[in-house]
Amino acid sequence: MSRDESWAANYGNEIRMSVSSSFIAPEHLNSSGCRIQYSESKGRGVYASREIQRDTVIEISPVLFFGKEEYDKYGKFTVLDHYTFKWKDGRMALALGLGSLFNHSNSPNVSYTLDPHTDSIRYRTVRNIDPDEELCIFYGHKLWFDPVDATVSVIDSELKDGWGGLSAAWNDYDDPGKLWNSDQNEIVDDHSLPFTMLKPPPEEEDLATVRTVLAWVVDVPESRKITTLLRWLKNSGLEDPSLGHLKRIRKQDGKTTLLLSVDPTPPELPVELELASPFQILVPSSAALTLTSLSLKATFWPTFYAPKRKGEVEHWSRGKVEWATEAMKVVETEALESQSENELPISAFMPASYGGGEDEKVAVARDTRTSNSHPLRHAVLNLIRRVADLEVDNSPSSENGSNYLLTGRSVFLSHEPCIMCSMALLHSRVKQIFYLNPMRRTGGCGGVTCLPTLQGVNHRFEVFVWKEVVSKLVINEALDA
Ligand SMILES: C[S@@+](CC[C@H](N)C(=O)[O-])C[C@H]1O[C@@H](n2cnc3c(N)ncnc32)[C@H](O)[C@@H]1O
Incomplete structure (x- = not known):
């Protein structure tokens, strides 16, 4: 685990210096049944007050952010540097709630995910937990202290295990037993996904923002030729799936025009149809998600309407x-x-x-x-x-x-x-x-x-x-x- 990404060196040691064996844990019990308890070897830790089922979110710790500049200038020279996580965008985050008190184990019973949507860290049990069991996370392979439950000492060693230290990337889905025993069709809630989707740009709601591409089209004055032309298009391999959001035919001002392709070169139409040469026009590059967008896009070319339900997200099983x-x-x-x-x-x-x-x-x-x-x-x-x-x-x-x-x-x-x-x-x-x-x-x-x-x-x-x-x-x- 690199210091940047996780707990920094000496944190626990300093804590232990200030937390003596006469320490009395506050009656801190969160709604999932977690409490704080002291042990001589590890200082404070998080313990289960009762039985907790596997796959239970036991703690959501909001985080406190420090801007990168502020942190580089001041934060990293203070004790904060022993507490903070490096957030994805470069800011440093301090876990509030119980988040800062989970001790490390080589066989953790809790996994965690940094959640940029809610600016919090979510902790989830990876197996059933007995009452009074300590709840531990995995800090990684590069530790700055001698872990009490370690089979080998890994103090600051560059263990090349292929996983590069604490890797929340795999955390939630890295226990095959857990997955085999669970319903593969169960929908994973958005916050627990190990990835986030980049938001697509806002829907085009004015003419200037409609995204378009150049496409080849041809006027077909005689409707009997359309069927032949459509058949030819299909057989010629010119049918382009990327134009699936557009209607094939436009009827405008008594004229019928057929959409052909977006290839840079003009398609060679069957000579026997005796059509005029194809020409290029701008057509929308995606379907319309709103009715306003539909009417705007239709001014370029008839477009399909494919509204998304508000807040619709892809469901991940x-x-x-x-x-x-x-x-x-x-x-x-x-x-x-x-x-x-x-x-x-x-x-x-x-x-x-x-x-x-x-x-x-x-x-x-x-x-x-x-x-x-x-x-x-x-x-x-x-x-x-x-x-x-x-x-x-x-x-x-x-x-x-x-x-x-x-x-x-x-x-x-x-x-x-x-x-x-x-x-x-x-x-x-x-x-x-x-x-x-x-x-x-x-x-x-x-x-x-x-x-x-x-x-x-x-x-x-x-x-x-x-x-x-x-x-x-x-x-x-x-x-x-
Ligand atoms: C994030 S803090 C955990 C809470 C800490 N025990 C406390 O009293 O505040 C990390 C520190 O806890 C101690 N620690 C965590 N896991 C440990 C383990 N398995 N064995 C020994 N010490 C541990 C180390 O001193 C480490 O620097």
Whole structure:
């Protein structure tokens, strides 16, 4: 555990100096049955006053924030530096309530999650708890004190276990027993998810903000030709799923116009239909979520109305969260291995979809800029190339790159992709990405910009950010991933 991320050195020792064995615990009992108790070896700790069921949220500790500047200037030179957690956005957070009093155990019975939505830390039991049992969390492998329940002394040792110390990233979903015994279809509440979704931009509610793309269309004066043209479109492979939010035909001022494609090159229409040349117009790049937006978008091209219920969020079942967590573990392992081979610790993984077919392609790739002496061998680009190779291997008749490579797929990344890689993901029509480490200075999915939300791009994908970064994968922030 790095000092930045968790409890800092000496905290407990100082506490113990000020908390003697004559210490009388306050009658502090929270509504989940937790109380404070003193022990000679560990100082104060949190104990169960009664039996507590597995998977119970036993404490939600609000946190007190210190701004980065304020902390760097003053906080870190005070005792506070022994208490604080590094929050994701760089601020330092002090847990109030019981949060600061959980002791460490190598086999913790409590997991915790930093929740940026409520500015709090949630503690949850990972198994059934007996009355009077101590409730402990796992601080990590790099401790600053001699833990009383340790089997080996791990004081300040650089244990390379592949997990990089305290990793709330895996905390809640890392106990297979817990998951096997629980209902895989149970919906995980939003705050307990190990990731957060980047908010899409607000819906376009005035003409200037409607996001559009250039599309090829053709006027079809004779309606009998429309059926032939539609059939031809289907067979020609020009039908583009990214235009699924638009109606195919526009009837306006007595004229019928057919939507063809968003390819840069003009489609070659069957000559026997004797149509005029296709031409390009701007069409909305996404469906309308509100009626106002619908009427605005319709001024460009007839668009489908796909309202979202207020506050609608994707529901994540326990099984699906486990699937995502497992995928992210693959990413971390790959990145760490990459690092041990003197490459950058950057990796990308496309697992089979949750509940997807057995024949789905799976691919993993690492950054190979160093070994290839090639500036473009980013993990994402390597992954996409690998998927393209698989396409070719599996279907010799298909041309490499002729189809979108990641349509409907989820990709897991150790780092936020750079702008080039974000564009490659967009162009491959990825459905969603998850990343562990944000790249504030170079990232194209939330860092310097968020490519899938920009005006003019012709595909959107969801971006999920893991709540906890994995410290061993932190790379120079000026680098692009
Ligand atoms: C976050 S505080 C926990 C509350 C603390 N025991 C108190 O009295 O306030 C962390 C400190 O508790 C002590 N501690 C926690 N877990 C321990 C363990 N397993 N063995 C020994 N000391 C422990 C260490 O001194 C550590 O610096």
